[in-house]
Amino acid sequence: MVIRNTAHRWGAVAQLLHWTIVVLIIVQFTLAALAEDLPPLKKLGMLARHKSVGITILALAILRLAWRWLNPTPALPETLKPYQRVLARWTHALMYLLLFAMPLSGWMMSSARGFPVSWFGFFQLPDLVPKNRALYEALLTTHGTLALVLGALVTLHAAAALAHHFLLKDDVLRRMLPFT
């Protein structure tokens, strides 16, 4: 498998970034759900992990966007109808946007709460906004709402990929899979 993208296929780096972020997003939803009903100390630990993973996703998202910039983007199949192209483009654009908006809203929310963010205890990140309870409440709602939007988009994206593979029988899914 080649490292870089070609006009028809995603390269190894793009695939690695895509699937790593998939796994980490699943981890994020899981940690957030688990933290919900925990007593204070355990909740603190769970959310500390959630924040660390979120910062990791943010870093990977930056790498991913840079790599996309430096590589050709495999073209959508010729068979797609115009509305499908528009839908695909918007879904992808919004998912990229959320890869930044989710961790940044979470980071800002921690800063507004007055709980600084650390990356797995290795280093402490600067506060993005000053401590402000009202801002924290607003960001908490925003973070949660964006999570729902991301969940919906990911579901749509995965359903579309499976539809391409099983119904349209094109290579849209396969070109993002290793060893195919």
Next chain:
Amino acid sequence: MSKRAMTQGTPALPAPWLLATAAAVCLAARATGAAAEAASPVHYVLDQAKSALEFTFMQAGAQNKGKFTRFPVSFDFAPDNLAGSRLEVVVEIGSLDTGDKERDDTLRSADLFAVAKFPQAHFSASQFVRTASGFEALGKLTIRGVTRDARVPFTFRTADEHGVAVGYMSGKTSIRRLDFGVGQGDWRATDQVGNEVGVAFALRLTSAAR
């Protein structure tokens, strides 16, 4: 106009005998003042509004801070009479403020400070030593009903503010919360909330009549 200003601006010189008397009175006052200082330390109390007692702690890998807003201090102190000096600090634990109500309530709960049972922490010292950078108070620190020896370094300077002797005392130290049982059950773990707690204080003390 200029003539008037000149006569007003130039004070008349007092007679030499008056100057000599004034100087003698001043010297005498200083001498008795110094003697009094050596004999009995100045009694200071806290100016709460202009004083700070803060703490820092590691939470989930990041440094967090908080403060106490009520901590009466009684300090009898004279740098040249350390033997007669005495410090009493009472910290109203319920006044803690980390800027987050949920966290403050957790800190006041039974497994941490247990404020309902131990509403106050105390530091009392009657032994003072001079150090390279200031002084050190050697005393007993009581938190959550546990008393331990503690050494607290501090600097002290005085100022005369509108005729009132004011003392500025500041310093910092660190304590281990688990030494005092602040952290029972799950809270004994130190991976999310560190054992080491930094304490910093900057106090404005005003002299008061005994």
